[in-house]
Amino acid sequence: MPTDIEMAEATWAVAPANLSAEVFEQMMDDATKKAKILTKVIQSQSDKYVVHAAGQEFLRFEAWSTLARGYGWTAGVETITDVLDTDGHTVIGVEAYAVLRDNMGTQIGGAPARCMMDEPNWSNKPLAQVASMAGTRAASKALRIGLSWVVVLAGYNPTPAEEFERDASGEVVVASRTASPKPPRKRAESPNKAVKTPQPTSDMEEIIICPLHGYDSEGNILLVPDRNGTPRQVTFFKSEKMKNHAHPIDGTDPTEWCNRYEVVKLIESGELEVTPIPVPDPTPAPEPEPEPVPAVDAATQMQAEAEAIKMAAEVLMVESDEAEEPFRDLAEGSGYTWEEFVEQVLPTDSLTDYLSMGGSLKGLTARLKRIQENKNG
Helix, strand or coil, X not given: CCCHHHHHHCCCCCCCCCCCHHHHHHXXXXXXXXXXXXXXXXXXXXXXHEEXXXXXXXXXXXXXXXXXXXXXXXXXXXXXXXXXXXCCCCEEEEEEEEEXXXXXXXXXXXXXXXXXXXXXXXXXXXXXXXXXXXXHHXXXXXXXXXHHHHHHHXXXXXXXXHHXXXXXXXXXXXXXXXXXXXXXXXXXXXXXXXXXXXXXXXXXXXXXECCCCCECCCCCECCEECCCCCEECCECECCCCXXXXXXXXXXXXXXXXXXXXXXXXXXXXXXXXXXXXXCCCCCCCCXXXXXXXXXXXXXXXHHHHHHHHHHHHHHHCCCHHHHHHHHHHHHHHCCCCHHHHHHHCCCCXXXXXXXXXXXXXXXXXXXXXXXXXXXXX
16 A cells, blocks of 8 residues: 555646746746735635644645635545554544545545544544544645645745644644754765665655755755756755655765655654744743744745756656657547547647646546547437
8 A cells, every 4th residue: 555645745746847937937927826815815814714833824724725726626535544553443543535636527636644543632532523634634735735835925834734733732733844953964865776764654744945954053044056056945845756755965966865754764763853842822921932933935935946846847857759659649549630639638728738737648538538428428
């Protein structure tokens, strides 16, 4: 059975290799407008859309779902499964799997999530409520995989509020991803090495900026020059052909890579410290609030996201004829000429546009089947 991370992210590519600069610029302009609309909606009823913790704003599922409507997407729970203890009988939690679909019903993403009864906020709740939260978390994660970049443009933290743990009183517990001033001796291994190592218990998806290479000794976010000399943050990204999230290590020749799995293992082993940030306690004599995670303005984050997409596109670039070949085979096997296939089956004006919107051969095969069924019916 695939791992949580494989199931959640295998269906979402960083960017198609043939995405032109003009199309990407139009896409970013559209996303920026939608981000502003989302901000306006949230500000009108902030208490219903946002959770405030540790000086940051985390969007609830309702906000993610609202943004998805702007793209014609919906997230729905497909499966709910009890998680059993080692005795094979005692229910200790619930696992849900949610899928992300476009307005044609084609699956464009998905994600699993769990809600466990050993969590402080859920230890005394009915099983039905535990199952409901597992479904909400899965749907939020599926939406996050597709829309986190737009949420960042809107100025919000890209981690859904439902993904954070809560204490027994229901308060959100947030952890800083700022690295310890003392750097560890071990460096994360390249994702391209063939040595198999035990995987950590989670991928800690909220880690976007690399704790090893993305901060200076005082915990401030670093900006390093890319190949064009443009300053950028050191962020993890994952392309369609990469097994794990990673980033190239600045200054290495030949290029070496830092793997997020390896970073998480260092955190779990205690070799890399992650300092917890408690939610401020509203008492008459409160403890001094810890410094919040360094804020990242939307423009800088957008530049980092764009650079990561550009880098992934350069790594994955293939000849257009090779990308088009399986689609031509599908057309020929279904009795269409290529021109008929483009005109009658493709939902866009060209295969390039279809791929740039996240389309896949699997999705087009399903669409062709529906068309043929409608003709036969």
